[in-house]
Amino acid sequence: MSSANALLANHQNLAPSDGELYLLQAFYPASIADNYLQSLLHSLAWQTEQIHIYGRWVPVPRLMAWYGDPDADYRYSGVDHQPLPWTTELQTLRTDVETVCRQAFNSVLANLYRDGRDSMGCHADNEKELGPNPQIASLSFGETRLLRFRHARIRTTLNIELSHGDLLIMAGELQHHWRHELPKTRQAKQARINLTFRRIVSTPNSPARSAAR
Numbered sequence: 414m415s416s417a418n419a420l421l422a423n424h425q426n427l428a429p430s431d432g433e434l435y436l437l438q439a440f441y442p443a444s445i446a447d448n449y450l451q452s453l454l455h456s457l458a459w460q461t462e463q464i465h466i467y468g469r470w471v472p473v474p475r476l477m478a479w480y481g482d483p484d485a486d487y488r489y490s491g492v493d494h495q496p497l498p499w500t501t502e503l504q505t506l507r508t509d510v511e512t513v514c515r516q517a518f519n520s521v522l523a524n525l526y527r528d529g530r531d532s533m534g535c536h537a538d539n540e541k542e543l544g545p546n547p548q549i550a551s552l553s554f555g556e557t558r559l560l561r562f563r564h565a566r567i568r569t570t571l572n573i574e575l576s577h578g579d580l581l582i583m584a585g586e587l588q589h590h591w592r593h594e595l596p597k598t599r600q601a602k603q604a605r606i607n608l609t610f611r612r613i614v615s616t617p618n619s620p621a622r623s624a625a626r
């Protein structure tokens with residue numbers, strides 16, 4: 414995608430190997446990002462999800478909401494998720510990221526980290542439904558948080574700060590070779606919303622998403 418997509422050609426690939434990672438800082442300027450943060454906080458159907466680990470259901474340490482086309486259902490942590498219908502605002506955001514990514518997205522996973530005690534465990538977005546080399550567009554609003562990438566074989570980590578209005582694009586073979594996590598931190602006092610736009614290409618009886626996140 415890097416060379417094929419002229420819009421991203423000016424951006425450095427932050428992944429040293431085995432995939433593509435582009436950070437478009439302040440993709441939305443602060444004043445526009447402020448509005449999105451406030452309205453998404455209030456308008457999305459935030460829920461506490463439970464995941465099944467070692468025979469027990471435990472709440473994930475963040476709030477989540479899943480939106481998309483009706484057929485873009487997604488198996489996540491062993492639970493089939495039917496998407497909620499797109500809101501006007503999410504459709505606008507989707508169009509903006511589609512223009513940059515030159516790809517259609519049919520779903521978005523929204524995460525709300527209320528403060529630094531909320532987090533996401535180490536995982537790769539490598540579910541079958543996403544296809545072999547998914548392009549995922551991730552928008553951040555609110556508190557700055559660290560997204561840490563760890564290579565699966567070589568001992569390399571890559572720390573990426575995601576701030577208000579940033580767009581991060583993960584593409585190529587990244588999900589085969591790198592895992593990522595959003596660690597807890599004492600520094601973060603404010604809320605952060607992250608939206609990951611995805612394209613679900615099929616809905617086979619794929620295995621449950623890794624439960625450790």
Ligand SMILES: O=C(O)CCC(=O)C(=O)O
Pocket residue numbers: 522524533538551560575593595607609
């Ligand atoms: O909050 C983030 O930046 C990461 C979200 C993420 O990795 C995911 O939704 O799969």
Ligand SMILES: [Fe+2]
Pocket residue numbers: 536537538593
């Ligand atoms: Fe992810």
